[in-house]
Amino acid sequence: MPLYKTIRPNNHTTVYVWKIEASFDELSEEIELTERSKNRLASMKSEIHRRGFLSIRHLLLEAGYTDFDLYYNENGKPHLKDEKHISITHSFEYSAIIISNVEVGIDIEKNREKIKIIQNKFVNFERWFISKDDDYIEQLTVIWGGKESLYKIYPHGGLTFKNDIDIESFKMKDGKTKGHIRTYDWDKFYDIEFKQLEGFTLVYAMGNE
16 A cells, blocks of 8 residues: 655655555554544545545554544644644545644645536635636636645634635646635735646645744
């Protein structure tokens, strides 16, 4: 069950990506879970969600951690006991984590036509730079993934993608842009990078040192 990809955007941040090809039983091997995780896993009805959950624990091992190093706050935001920042995502056959000394968020999404139907729910000023001549679905997925990543960074929950989070202009070939969280108690910009992985868009946001 090899690690699919490791990305190091800078010397204090690492992204680990797993392609979920193994069975649930194979993923269960050599993985120790906290009681909380055992209960969460038992409550999951979807096989792909169960496999995604376990694949994240394999990624923790790749990064030198175990499930016992991970905990969640009252808003469901993951934390590591050594106080490094972590964010988690999984979608269909991919999962990923990002670990850093600075605030980080990550998202992976399958590139799908239906994002064009729901774009009015999350696209605001970004509509002015989206180009129909570029990869339209991928652009929308970057915007969604960028906003999801920033949503995961904000510690208090309750942000709206459309009104509280902005993604700056970009071209798909750039592979990077910036994002902005602007709400009553927060006004920060973040670096955003994105990559295509076999029909999926991986996006991650990073704070400044």
